[in-house]
Amino acid sequence: MFVEILVDLYKESALSIITWQQGVLLVISLVLLYLGIVRQFEPLLLVPIAFGMLATNLPGSNVYHPELWADMKNIDYNEVLKSGGLFDILYIGIKSGLFPPLIFMGIGAMTDFGPLIANPKSFIIGAAAQLGIFLAFYLATLLGFTPAEGGAIGIIGGADGPTAIYTATILAPHLLGAIAVAAYSYMALVPVIQPPFMKLLTTKKERAIEMKQLRPVSKKEKIIFPILVTIVVAFLVPSAAVLVASLMVGNLLKESGVTDRLSKTLQNEFINIVTICLGLAVGATATAENFLRAETLKILGLGVFAFIFGTIGGVLFAKLINLFSKNKINPLIGSAGVSAVPMAARVSQKVAQEENPGIFLLMHAMGPNVAGVIGSAIAAGVLISLFG
Amino acid sequence: MSGSLLQTLIGFVVVNIGMILLTGIIMLFSKVMAKSGKKEIQAIEEEKPVEHVLTVSDQSEEVIAAIMACVQAYIQQNGIKSACNIVIRPAVRTSVSAAWSNAGRMENVSRRV
Known part of the structure; x- marks a missing residue:
């Protein structure tokens, strides 16, 4: 009798329906929570993503239903609203392409484009650092991924979370979980991934180059800049317009000086709310069926490849500029074009300081750093227009 | 040249063209602003120190x-x-x-x- 009761209880509990794949994902989500909370690897995104992964893989939780999103071209939103769980509702914000641009608005409101305006050559350095995206795309196609999947994987090299999520949602939504985890983990690992390649490609003398102080940038320039960039990019790559316009409207609200309340909201509550919803929903897509595949390991490998070659592209291009430029630039700022803002710029400063303790490279590195955000958005637009 | 290699090159070139275009426009715009900017900076420097x-x-x-x-x-x-x-x-x-x-x-x- 007692045994029968125990057996009935067991049958009613989730323990009787859990699969080994769900068990593995639960362990992975706990590892990611550890990395986010204890080791502080991009905690603002990694903790919600990891928790979304945890919740979705709890057997019987029904917080996310992959079957509702199976046919990506004909989603029945009525059914989603009727039968969906919490994370299905949140996923609407991702699937509709809403959340990443909203986060970009907040990022724009927190970004200072002054160093970029003061030294416009940073744009080209930022562009060179997007080499990693396209090389990773090419390698992904060689490894058997479709061009659309390759584009979604390659964008990890842009080191920009919202851009990676936006691109993956359009080009390869079934890979979204793996791509998001890879993107945010590697962004946190920039101080580990970049320095060896930065040192390999530069001499001690190059690393110690001191750069002239940047010119002051007027308020008028900072106001006109976001308007100008939006217009130029929208004409050149219309599919990048959403991301770049969102980034620039946030920046304009900050720089205009007349919308202080809006800017403060964007920088704080607004971006925080969207981040929570985005993180949970992205994590929820990392179900056992989607995540535990050989492709996930390939994605993780391609992600680090993209970061490495982004670093190499930026540094080499900065060295190339030095061949033709009278005012030498420190090639370490090239690696900051991998747009993990402001981490990559800090890494440039740190590596330079090892050779020249008195050097102050941070503001110079911020130019390519923020240019890389624009560059990766343009790259995303190009990939979406080619394969979307 | 395989299709994906061509797409890689095209994509990278388009991004660079866009960024070079932005560089040129921002440099031009900075030169135009520099003239009025210099006047602003001079005005700030000439301003008497406020007690x-x-x-x-x-x-x-x-x-x-x-x-x-x-x-x-x-x-x-x-x-x-x-x-x-x-x-x-x-x-x-x-x-x-x-x-x-x-x-x-x-x-x-x-x-x-």
Whole structure:
């Protein structure tokens, strides 16, 4: 009798329906929570993503239903609203392409484009650092991924979370979980991934180059800049317009000086709310069926490849500029074009300081750093227009 | 040349073209702004140093130390380059009720803004 009761209880509990794949994902989500909370690897995104992964893989939780999103071209939103769980509702914000641009608005409101305006050559350095995206795309196609999947994987090299999520949602939504985890983990690992390649490609003398102080940038320039960039990019790559316009409207609200309340909201509550919803929903897509595949390991490998070659592209291009430029630039700022803002710029400063303790490279590195955000958005637009 | 290699090259070239275009436009725009910018910067540099006046009353050393900490914070927050323009003058405490009334009025106004 007692045994029968125990057996009935067991049958009613989730323990009787859990699969080994769900068990593995639960362990992975706990590892990611550890990395986010204890080791502080991009905690603002990694903790919600990891928790979304945890919740979705709890057997019987029904917080996310992959079957509702199976046919990506004909989603029945009525059914989603009727039968969906919490994370299905949140996923609407991702699937509709809403959340990443909203986060970009907040990022724009927190970004200072002054160093970029003061030294416009940073744009080209930022562009060179997007080499990693396209090389990773090419390698992904060689490894058997479709061009659309390759584009979604390659964008990890842009080191920009919202851009990676936006691109993956359009080009390869079934890979979204793996791509998001890879993107945010590697962004946190920039101080580990970049320095060896930065040192390999530069001499001690190059690393110690001191750069002239940047010119002051007027308020008028900072106001006109976001308007100008939006217009130029929208004409050149219309599919990048959403991301770049969102980034620039946030920046304009900050720089205009007349919308202080809006800017403060964007920088704080607004971006925080969207981040929570985005993180949970992205994590929820990392179900056992989607995540535990050989492709996930390939994605993780391609992600680090993209970061490495982004670093190499930026540094080499900065060295190339030095061949033709009278005012030498420190090639370490090239690696900051991998747009993990402001981490990559800090890494440039740190590596330079090892050779020249008195050097102050941070503001110079911020130019390519923020240019890389624009560059990766343009790259995303190009990939979406080619394969979307 | 395989299709994906061509797509890689096209994509990378398009991104670079876009960024080069942006570089050119921003350089042009900066040159145009530089002329008016120079006038603004010259005007700021030619501006006479403003005498920053802080009024304190005769108090104990602890209060003076606290006031000096406030002065230092004021200098840092307002980006004042030189402390030479800071003038501290002795003052007499005004009536308590007037000071509290003023503080209350300012708080009411700031709540409504």
